[in-house]
Amino acid sequence: MSGKQPHPTWVVAAGLAWALGAPTGCDEHDRHAYPEPPASVAPETVTVEPRTQLLPTFPCSSKCHAARAPQPEKRLLTEFHTFRNAEFHHGDPAGWCYQCHSQENIDRLVIASGELVTFDEAYLLCGGCHGDKLRDWRLAVHGKTMGHWTGNKIRRSCTGCHNPHNPTFPHLVPEAPPVSPEHGERM
Amino acid sequence: MSVFSGLGTAAKEVVRGGRIYYAWVALLLVFISLGLVAYLGQLRNGLGVTNMRNQVAWGFYISNFTFLVGVAAAAVLLVIPAYVYNFKPIKEIAFLGELMAVTAIVMCILFVAVDVGGPGNLWHLIPFIGRPNFPVSLLTWDIVVLNGYLGINGFIFFYVLYKVSRGQKYSRILPLILLSIPWAVGIHTVTAFLYNGLVARPFWNAAILAPRFLASAFCSGPALMILVLQLVRRQFRIDIDGRALTKIAELVAYALAFNLFLLGAEAFKEFYGQSEHIAPMKYLYLGLHGHHALVPFMWTALTLNVTALMLFLVPRFRNNGKLLNVGCVFILCGVYIEKGLGLVVPGFTPDALGEIYEYVPSVTELAVSLGIWSSGALCFTLLAKFSIPVFIKAKQFTLLGEPSE
Amino acid sequence: MKNDGCTPRACPSGEPSGSAPAERGAPLLQLGRRPPDRRAILGASVAAVAGVATGSGCGNHHFDAHYKELTDEDKRRIFERIEAETRHKTGVDVKISAPQPMDGVEFAYALDLSLCNGNRRCAEACARENNLPDVPKFRYIQVLEMDRGTLDFENANAYYEHDEVPVPGKVYLPVQCQHCANPPCVKVCPVTATWREPDGLVVVDYNWCIGCRYCIAACPYFGRRFNFHEPTVRPRNINPDMGYISNRLRPVGVVEKCTFCLQRTRVGRYPACLEACPTGARKFGNLADPNGEVRIMLERKRVYVLKEELGTLPRFYYFYG
DSSP states (O other), X not given: OTTSOOOOOSOHHHHHHHHHSOTTOOXXXXXXXXXXXXXXXXOOEEEEOOOGGGOTTOSHHHHTGGGSOOOOSOOOOOSSSHHHHHHOOXXXXXXXXXXXXXXXXXXXXXXXXXXXXXXXXXXXXXHHHOHHHHHHHHTTSSSOEEEBTTSEEEEOOHHHHSBTTBOSOOOBOOOOOOOOTTTTOOO | OHHHHHHHHHHHHHHOOXXXXXXXXXXXXXXXXXXXHHHHHHHHHOGGGSSOOSSSOOOHHHHHHHHHHHHHHTTHHHHIIIIISOOHHHHTTHHHHHHHHHHHHHHHHHHHHHHOSOGXXXXXXXXXXXXXXXXXXXXXXXXHHHHHHHHHHHHHHHHHHHHHHTTOOOGGGHXXXXXXXXXXXXXXXXXXXXXXXXXXXXXXXXXXXXXXXXXXXXXXXXXXXXXXXXXXXXXXXXXXXXXXXXXXXXXXXXXXXXXXXXXXXXXXXXXXXXXXXXXXXXXXXXXXXXXXXXXXXXXXXXXXXXHHHHHHHSHHHHXXXXXXXXXXXXXXXXXXXXXXXXXXXXXXSSOTTSOOOOOOOOHXXXXXXXXHHHHHHHHHHHHHHHHHHHXXXXXXXXXXXXXXX | OOSTTOOGGGOOTTOOGGGOOOOOSOOSOOOOOOOHHHHHHHHHHHHHHHHHHHTOOTTOOTTOOOGGGOOHHHHHHHHHHHHHHHXXXXXXXXXXXXXXXXXXXXXXXXXXXXXXXXXXXXXXXXXXXXXXXXXXXXXXXXEEEEETXXXXXXXXXXXXXXXXXXXXXXXXXXXXXXXXXXXXXXXXXXXXXXXXXXTSOEEEOTTTOOOOOHHHHHOTTOOEEEOOSOOBOOGGGOOSEEETTTTSOOXXXXXXXXXXXXXXXXXXXXXXXXXXXXXXXXXEEETTOTTSXXXXXXXXXXXXOTTGGGOOOOSEEEEOO
16 A cells, blocks of 8 residues: 555545645655565575685785794884885774784784684674674664675675775765756757 | 628638738748747757756746736636626627637647647546546646636637627626636636645745736736737727726736735745745845846846836826836736746756756747747737627727728 | 668557556546547547657657556567667667566665765766666766755755865765655656656656656656757667666656666665665665664664655655764
């Protein structure tokens, strides 16, 4: 019933009253009432978009870090990851690699509890500080969801949009504007 | 059989005429052809040849339509004194009012027809074969009342003509004539509601709109009538009682005063309150964010209307034929601007998202409109030429002298 | 000329849709059914006259019945005709479909204004998905740029051009059809060429629209566009997956609008604008589903709708996440 056009009885008086009243018959669309839930809600499966396969130097352990022992002391990187020195703009300026990356296993991240998580589960790490965002992200209120609204959803992980070392969303080149009728639309 | 021969001779009158008559008809035919060519171009290329755009979706065509509904409705100002108050000088010429109503409605329908993007789909409006959204859409109401008004006035006109040609009384259709009075109010109210009902357009969504429509209609229509009557008087050499003209002028004066009062009421509400709904009003009279296209027109219209009011309020002025005519021209121009461009365009300026697109009619729109006005004038001319001799023959009028032709 | 060389199959001009006996979507005004042939003849003759008048011979669709009156057979025939016409005109093989609303679904949209940075990817993806004309270039989604601290349409700018966005001191508000539950545009249409579907999508029957633009006047959100010019889509830009009441190629002289990508959303996919949004500001789902994204957002966030005071009950919610 909801959303359908009303079917007026063909009586002039009634029609008139109706026309002057609520012509599209949306009385049932009370602004605080939601429509009836569907008979069957498709079971929802949410897949978090994996990140690991997108990282060009992964696994870190076998590509570079195997040959060198971890150096836990904080310092300016001069040999590798030098761009991180300039790029790092996240949280405490005194932050350091091993705040998030595991010293024991460079292919893993370390969360507040000390547990190790994969790069695909980076949201667990981010959520350690940004709990409100993690909560919203889990509910699909924050972050990007793709796939099918009917059930099979793909959720982009935090690091899919935010560079964890510089998480401010990057500036973008906007698409061209529509053509305003003042200029050029007249052909 | 004398009826038909009588009508036959009347029909002959249509093709007989002096040089001025032929020149006038030829001029109208040229304008109509121009309009037709322009319209064919519009059909071929789409409404893009007009200057209407998504921001200003209605323009000059609908402006003219709105103005002409007012002209049509104004016939009632002849019918009321003629039939309700039995004022004889006006009763003699009431049929010209009906003729003007018919002509105006025909023009209205043409203006709407040229405005639609798919004239081939217009049959969707017809009951039974189409799907008219009646009674929800005010546009369907407008179609019903306009066609009804056309039917009523057309019928009255030809019935009276027929009866008069046979020398019979036509009092039997008095109820129909009286029905045309509320109907005239109806067509204008419905047309006002067409705009009035749109919550998206604060400039139109004000309860004052319908009263203002009526007030301005009762200025412009009769003003046009006074001018036409004088032309008819001169061309056909018939005696139209001067009292008829001054009576109409008096009614115009009241309507004009009321119209200006309503405008003032609206201006007060907007300018005192300074809410965001002031934007269209500002656009009209002061200009908005550097856009001033309509400002000179609106001030011209206001000046014309106020001057005309001065002329019409003073009996000495309105009884002076020349000043009366000047006043009528002022009112016509004033109301044409105010109710044409000044009503339709600011409804869209700024548009629903605040964008300002300055609309001015394109050459195509002007040409098509000229064509429609000319076809209206032609329709009036031919029907007047056809009918007036019948009335003269029936001794409805006293002739001023021998026809010059 | 757009009509020359129509194959006979492409223009079954002798097949007025009036022969459609079925009447599923009940029309607002039903003055009894009449013999279909009479209607067909009338409709066809009127349309024939009009067709001659408009110079559009077989390319016109003036015979087609209203979408709600089409039988499956009518649809098959009309879809095939449009497919053939499109192939002839553009050389592109397209597929016309008419996915039906699902039970228990009412679509709603939500947009996180704290995330939108005005990059217009949504408007661009929408244009491609929905076969918006390359010329003239208009968009269903108007992204308004406003000064921070205001929400003032009158001083907004939809035509901004910057090297990069967001510009400091500016905020962005994308506006498209709000798919109102009480749509003022539907009310005013004189021929019921636009209506609200059971799943809440406000759609237009392009073959039925007469192009009076009353709906554009009635829309408080600039949600509708009229084809003032013959819309031209470059063949390489054509999206061949077309919905009859959504993204198929539109004729000149009719009104069109956002349909929440009906051809996608009714088969479970997300609208193109949502998928294109790089910031994840756009949310879409079933309002009737208590676990749907939009419902959760509604329950957890402070939302607002545009011009709520107009009583249009938009199904497009803005929020700050």
